[in-house]
Amino acid sequence: MTSRTPIPPEPAVALREILAFDDSGTLRLLLAPGGQDVGVRAVAVGDEGPAQPLDGCLVLVVGVPAASAGAAGPVREAARRGACGVVLRDAEGTAAAPEVLAAAKESGIALLTRAEWADWTDTAALLRSALACARAGRGEEGAAVPDGGAESLAALAAAIAEYTGGSITIEDTRFRVLAHSATGPEADGLRRSTILGGRVPDWRVAELRRSGMLRALWTSRDVIHRAADADGPERLVVAVRSGPEVLGSIWAAADGRGLSPRAVDALRRGAEAAAPHLVRHRLRESGAARRSELALRGLLYGEGDARTHAWSLGLSPDAACAVVVAERDFGAPAGDRTLDVLALQAVSYRPSVRVLRDGDRLLVLLPVDTGQEHDVLGLARELATLALSLPTGVPVRAGAGPVAATALRTRSSCEEAALIVRVLRERADRGGETGGDGEARRGGETDRHGRADRARYADAAGVGPSLDVVRVLDAVRPVWEAGSGPVHDLVRADLAAGGELVRSLAAYLEASGDVARAAARLVVHPNTLRYRLRRARERFGVDLDDPDTRLLITLAVRLTG
Template identity: 45%
Template sequence: MPAHEPDRNDAWPSLEQLLGLIAPGMLDVVVAPRGTGVEVADVVLHDPGEERDDDGAWAAPGAILLAVGVEVASPDAIDVLRDAERAGAAAVVLRRGSRGPRTALVEAAGRGRTALLTRRPGQRWAEVLGQLRTALVHSAPARSAGVDRTAGTAGSDGAAGSDGSDGLRLGDLSGLANTVADLVGGAITIEDPQSRVLAYSRMDHEPDPMRRLTILGQEVPRWRVVELRESGFFQALWGTDDVVRRPADERSAERLAIAVRHGSEVLGSIWAAADGRPLAEDAAAALRTAARAAVPHLFHHRTWGRAATGAREDAVHALLKGSVRAAHDLGVVPGRRYAVLVAEAHDSEDSGAAFAAGQRVLDVLALRAAAYRPGCVTARSGRRLYVLVPAGDGETDPARALPATVRSVPRSVVFAGVGPVVADLSALPASREAAELVVRVLRERAATLPAAEVVSAVAGYAEVGADAALLRLLDGVEPLWESLAGPVHAMVEHDRVHGSQYGDSVAAHLDAFGDTARAAQRLGVHPNTLRYRLRRARDLFGVDLADPTVRLLADIGLRLARRTAEDGPAGRSR
C-alpha cells in the first residue's frame, strides 16, 4: 500500500457510488486496476505546483484528481498519472478530446493502483467538480452527522427517524421543508444566503403577514432584510452553529432560525415559524438536526439546480429559434398548439436598482407562468422573459391573462407581446418574432409619454399590426438609408451637431397632417416659431414639405433618427 493511501473508513463512499450519483455520461472509466469499489475521500484539482515532500510527491490520499487542461492523448498524461499514483489518489480524470488514450497510458494505468477516468466532451470542469463534491457530501458525512444517507433527514439522534423507505430524493428541498415542519410543529422556510426562498412547507393555517410577503415575493422583503441586519440578527445567525430565536412582533409570529453550513461555508438557513400553535418543545433540537440534513440538499441545489435551470433555459431558447429536437427535454408535445409570450421589464432610468427591480418583476412573472397552466415553460434573456404557453382546443389567445398578474407587483411596468397560436413546433420562431415586434411597438409608444403615464401593457400581434409592419419596413430600409445622403440627412446631422430642432419641427408638422396650430401646441412653441423653423429647413437643407416625395423621405428619415436616438441598435435587438 502506498504511504499516502488512507486507512479504510466506512464513512467514505466508493468510486462506484459517486459515479452513480452524478449525471449519467459525465465521466467514463478507462482503467480501474482495483475496481470501482475503491473509497473516495475528497475531490481536488491536480496542481503541478502543489507543495511536495522530500521525495517530490504530494499527498492526496483517496482523492479524485481533476487534471484540468490535460487531454488523455497528451504526452503529459503519463506524468499526471504517475503524480496521482505517488499522491495515493483513488482516481484521476483527464479530458478525453477527439482521440483516445495512448496505449502507453492505458498500460501504465493497468500496472498501477489509480483509476483512470475521462471527462466527456461538452462537460465543463466546474460542473464535474461541483457534482462530484455534491455526491461526496451526500454520501460521506451521513453517518457522522446522524443523518440517514438515503433519506437526507434526521437519523440516529432520535429527532427524526428513517422509516426504512428511500426517504427524500437528493435536492428535494420542499420535501425536506415538510418533514422538518412536522418535527417542529410550525411552518418552515428554507432560504439561500441572500434571503431568497428556496422552499417552504405546506400551509395548514393562514400564514402571518411576513411569511405571506416572503412566499409571494419569493424572497424576504428588502426592508425586513435591512431590519434584521441592523438589529444584529444576521450577525448572530451566521456566527453560530446553534439556533437563534426572534420573538414575535405585530407582523410575525415567533421565529427560530439556524444557518446551514459546510465547514466555514454558509449554504443557507432554515426558519421555523409558529403556525397556528406554539412550536414543539424540541423544535430547536429538530432544527439542529435539520441543518445537518440540509447540507447535501443545498449543495445539490446550488450545483445541479443551477446547471439544470441553465440547460432548460438553453433548450427553450433553442426551441424558439427552430430546434424542434429540444422539445423532448422540455416536455413540449409535438402536435399541440402553442403561443409565445414575450415580456419586457421597463424602467424610466438606467441604473442598477432599476435593473434589479426589473429582474424581480420577471421572477414574479416566471413564477406565475409556472402556475398559470400545466405545460408552460419559461426562459430569461436580459430584461426579457419568454413564455411558451399551451393552447386549448379552439383557444386563440391562451396567454392573454398572464401578464396582468404582474400588476400586483408595486411600481412595476411590463410590456408583453403575444404571438399567434401555432400548430407546428417548427413555427414557434415566427410566433416569437411576432411577440417581440409587439413589445417593440409598446415600448415605442411608451417613449412618447411622460414617465408618470407609462403603465404595463399587453397586446397581440393583430392589435398592433400596422405599427408592427412599419417596424419591419424600417428595419429593412435602415441599412439602405444609412448609405444614402440628401436633404433629410443634412438636417438630422445639423440637429445632432448644433442641438437645433428642425427635425422635431418637421416631424410634428407631418404627424399633425400640416395643422400648424396643433403641431406647435405639441412642441410647446408659438405657431409663428414653427412656421419660421419650417422655412429655415427648406432654405438651409432643401426640405420642402410642399413636395410629396420630400415629405415621404422626411417621414422615413426622421422615424429612423428617433428610433436610433431612443433605443440604439442594441435596444432594437433586445
C-alpha cells in the same frame, strides 16, 4: 497575548465517494494514478490565481478541453500546487490528448472529464454537494437532524418530521414531491392528495401564487409561517438553496397537534441537509433538461424539425400554444435574479408551461386550451407585476403573443411577443403611456418608488397599430441604409453633429406641423424651431411641404432613433 487557535481543515472525502454521489453521469474518471481512495478536501477553479494553494483540491480547468494538448500545462501546474485531481471539459466522441494523459500519470494526479451537456456551474455544485453530503453522513456533532438524513431524502424527511412534530414534504421548484414523511391518520386532505398525486394540486399552487406566498418563498431565506385556517392546519415552509439558487422547498404541516417549538430551527437545518440531495436530483435530470432546452429553443426560434421538438417537450404537435416574452431592462445590476424569480413564477402557472432563459429575456411557452386564450395576457400581467414588487425593482416588460393554432407555428407567436416588448420599450423611451389591457391607461400599477407603471405588459390589441409600424420599419431599413439623397445627407450630417436638427424635425412631425406645440416639447422658442426648419430647406434642400419627403423623414427619424 493570546494565540488564535488555527481552524482545522475540512476532513477529506475519498474520490470514490464523490464518484458514487454522481449518478447523473456528469463526471468520467480517465486516470487515477494514486487510486480512487485519494482524499479530496475542496473544489477550486483553475484560474483563481497563481498564489492560491490547492492542497487536496479537485481543480476545475475551465479554459481548455481534455482533447487539447494545451491542457497538459494546467494539469502539471495543479499537481505542483498540491491538487489531488483535475476536471477538464469533455467533447463527445473525442478522446483526451495523449499529452494530457501523460501529464496526469507523471504528476500522479487524478484526471476526470465533465460531460459535454453539463456546465461548470452544475459540475461545481455537484462536487461541493458530494463533499457536504459525505461529511454529513459521518455523523458530525451538532447536527439538528439524525445522521440517517444524509442517506436519502426519505430518511431526511422522516428525521425532520421527528424534530418538528409535523408531517413533511420535500418538493422541487415545480412542486413535485421528492420525499415525504409517514402520513398520520389525522393528515389533512391537501397533504393526502399531494402525496397521492406526486405534486401539489394546481388549484393550491394558484392559490399560493395569488396570496403572495410563492413570492415570499422564492425571495426569502427564512422559514415562513402559514397560520391554520378553514382549509388546513398550521404550516411552515422554507426554500432549499444552493448559494443564491432555489432548488425546492420543505413543508411542515401540523397533523392533529401543534408543531414543536424547535420546528423552525429544524427546518432551517433540514434545508441545509437537503441541498446536496436536491442538487443531485437536479443534475440527474440535467441531461434530459438540456435536451428539452434545445427542443424548446428550436421550437421557439424555428430551428430544426418543429414536430420532433414538440414531441420531445411532451407536446402534441396539434396543441394550440402561445408565447409570452418577458424582457429585463438593459443595465440591470450584476447578480440580479429578477428573471430567475419570474421563471419560477411562470412554471407554477401551469404544469405544462416551458421556460427558456435567453440573456435578458425569458421566453415562456404556454399550451392554451379552448376558452383560455385570456390566460396568455394574464401571465404577461403577472410577470410584469411581480417584477415591480421585487426588492431589486428592475423593470421588466412582457409581451403576450397570439395563440398559434398548433405547436408547429409557435415561432410566429414568439416573434410577435418579442415585437410587442420592443414596442413597449420604444414607447417608454419616447414617454408613451398606453398599454396593457387598459389598466395602464387608468393608472395601472405602481412600482416600489410610487412611479406609475407605463405599459409594462400588453398583447397585440394593447399596442394597436404600433406593431405594424415596427414591422414596416424592419422591412424598409435595408432600403433606407442603402439609399442616398437630401434626406439621407441631412440625417447623417446632423447625427454626426449631435442630432439637434433631427430631433427638431421629429418633434415637428409628431406635432402634425404645429410649431408652437413642437417648440414647447423641445423647450425652445417657436422662432428657434422655424429657423431650424428653414435651415433644413436651405442647406439640404429638404422640402417639408412635400408629402413624400415628410414620409421619408418620418421613417428616417424612427429608424435612426
